[in-house]
Amino acid sequence: MTQSLDTLTQTLLETAKRAGAEAADVLAVQGTAISIDVRGGALEQAERSEGIDLGLRVLIGKRQACVSASDTSLATMQAMAERAVAMAKEAPEDPYIGLAEPDQLASDWDVAALELADPSDEPSPAALQDDAQRVEAAALAVDGISQVEGASAGYSHQQIHLATSNGFSGGYARTDRGISCSAITGTGANMERDFAGEARIYQNDLPSPESIGQQAAERALARANARQPATGAYPVLFDERISTSLIAHLTSAINGVSVARGSSWLLDAMGEQVLPKGMSLTSSPHRARIAGSKPFDGEGLATREVTFVEDGILKNWVLDLATARQLGLTSNAHAARGTTAPPSPSAGSLSLTLGDKTRDELIAEMGTGLLVTSMIGATINPNTGDYSRGAAGFWVENGEITHAVNECTIAGNLRDMLKTLIPGNDARMHLSRPIPSLLVEGLTLAGK
Known part of the structure; x- marks a missing residue:
């Protein structure tokens, strides 16, 4: 089913309380990740993953248990809650666990000011492959580099939401864009390698693939x-x-x-x-x-x-x-x-x-x-x-x-x-x- 993370976390909290939890918190993480690897100018591997992970912690007295799942169906959430409660009842007591007091919880924040997520469109696989090919070509263009062991580009986007049974609910998004390259100089026993990579939240802040590839090459040559x-x-x-x-x-x-x-x-x-x-x-x-x-x-x-x-x-x-x-x-x-x-x-x-x-x-x-x-x-x-x-x-x-x-x-x-x-x-x-x-x-x- 398609629900907001806020709704999912609240539903799971309510389910846990009905199952017998005295207190609980839920973390939901929904994400997309794309990774492109090239070798010799050609695509070597492309991966894309999407999904939602739910983590439930229940507390019964001074006992706690955690369970997780990647299925958001009501049946799965019911099973999570029942399993967590059963586990908590058998867990050893810990006198220091517990949720925050209500007056300790965050009540006001400015996510926009932190600029944790790039609002621009998700890069296409073709754009990521172009970055990976360019970083590889830049490293190979430097005299003395015998091969590039790995050239990669990737992107990820996550939406995170935390909710607790004593009233907290909040979330934010994160993005990450990266390019990396590992260059090799020499052969056999004289082979040396080094690496360069950069990652930024905003794609426009990322250095050019050419500068990253050249840096990897220069670092490898210095290792000779x-x-x-x-x-x-x-x-x-x-x-x-x-x-x-x-x-x-x-x-x-x-x-x-x-x-x-x-x-x-x-x-x-x-x-x-x-x-x-x-x-x-x-x-x-x-x-x-x-x-x-x-x-x-x-x-x-x-x-x-x-x-x-x-x-x-x-x-x-x-x-x-x-x-x-x-x-x-x-x-x-x-x-x-x-x-x-x-x-x-x-x-x-x-x-x-x-x-x-x-x-x-x-x-x-x-x-x-x-x-x-x-x-x-x-x-x-x-x-x-x-x-x-x-x-x-x-x-x-x-x-x-x-x-x-x-x-x-x-x-x-x-x-x-x-x-x-x-x-x-x-x-x-x-x-x-x-x-x-x-x-x-x-x-x-x-x-x-």
Whole structure:
């Protein structure tokens, strides 16, 4: 049947209450996604998906259960509600779960101001294929590129609606348009590859396929003749392509779930220095045309700017309702929610204080060390912050890049690393987490 998401969520809430739920919330996501891949100038694969997913959470006392379905028939919703209620009755009690109080719920927001959905028409498959062919051709046109491993273009549109049994109902739309390319130089054992990709909410904001293909090619060519670096202790510059991973380790450590479980290496750090003086980390959920922006969180609370780290000092945990209750605090509206699981805290869109130096100036400043542009694997001790990751990038000697580097490991302790960060000024502000290049002193580098 064809119904609005508002109507579907209300119908499922009512069905759940009739089935015995004391409280409930419903998330509905309706979406369309198109993906086009080309190889050798010809169409390799085309995919299109459409559908609606419904996620129901029911609460009975201090017990909860979640079920999901992609069928919106009344019979399916009845079965969902009955199954969820039966599961909740058998679930273990959790004293911290529960819906928001009515006065906590968002009551007014301006979705239009966030510009989360491009109002222009959905691109045709032919237009997406043209983008993919152009990005591939641009990469292959660069001397030294032997092949393009993948050239893709895609588009997605989602309509999201959340409703709760205590009176909240709200929704918004999102769009995404992307182009990507992976270029290869060399052959056999001397083969090296690199990638470039861009995504925007508004199609008109997207860079040209030609610029993306050329960037992928230039990155791949720079990787030629890579070799292992010497083992030792060196400064490491995390390129802005991957520097967000360092901040992700920080936000994971201040996530309410980790803190409540006592499994965070920052468990005892509230009010203490975790970043250099002058550096702040803030959630920014209302930036226009940014993928991570949203008017309310996964529990219906109004989103707002929250400073997690101010002038280097840890000020707030990342909280949803349950973790806030467990810690004796108030939620700061950072609940994330999918259709298959209950809400959980997530840092979302973030802004980090920028420095005043370019990446080249940081390279000159580091003297001899490693510029990291890609990483694989991760070994992070959640209790101590001990850090080890495989890395590749470029060796820097006397403040200048000398050659490409691969097959090495960088190691240190996150608590020590984050306190010595020197930020660049090269963050890409269209990203949901515009994190600049970050220089870290004295990491252990394992190479040859």
